[in-house]
Amino acid sequence: MSYSQSLQTVLVVEDEPIVRMYAVDVLEDAGYDVIEAGDAAQALAKLDAHPDIALMFSDINMPGEMDGFALAREVHRRRPDVRLILTSGKMATDKAAAGIDAFVPKPYSADGLTRLLHATLH
Numbered sequence: 863m864s865y866s867q868s869l870q871t872v873l874v875v876e877d878e879p880i881v882r883m884y885a886v887d888v889l890e891d892a893g894y895d896v897i898e899a900g901d902a903a904q905a906l907a908k909l910d911a912h913p914d915i916a917l918m919f920s921d922i923n924m925p926g927e928m929d930g931f932a933l934a935r936e937v938h939r940r941r942p943d944v945r946l947i948l949t950s951g952k953m954a955t956d957k958a959a960a961g962i963d964a965f966v967p968k969p970y971s972a973d974g975l976t977r978l979l980h981a982t983l984h
Contacts, residue, residue: 875920902928922950
């Protein structure tokens with residue numbers, strides 16, 4: 863079932879290739895145009911290159927200089943129009959305290975993820 867009303871672009875940021883592939887497949891099957899990144903630096907480059915990105919779905923725990931919280935803050939600074947959803951299998955967060963639109967714990971279901979994206983974008 864396609865939850866997207868029109869093709870919207872989602873940036874998926876996940877350092878674990880298998881988890882990233884799962885999220886990308888789920889979102890593409892739901893009708894979203896998906897761009898993927900393996901870390902925060904790649905995500906910011908993709909954000910700059912793709913002004914059509916409407917939402918970023920990112921893991922919190924990632925290697926590199928920025929974790930998911932820092933990445934979300936930077937994305938919001940550069941593009942306040944981009945919706946932000948974070949995920950983690952190791953921690954939970956209060957979305958209001960983190961300044962994000964939503965949080966989803968891992969493991970997440972395909973249906974749960976697509977419903978959350980649809981609700982956040984619409």
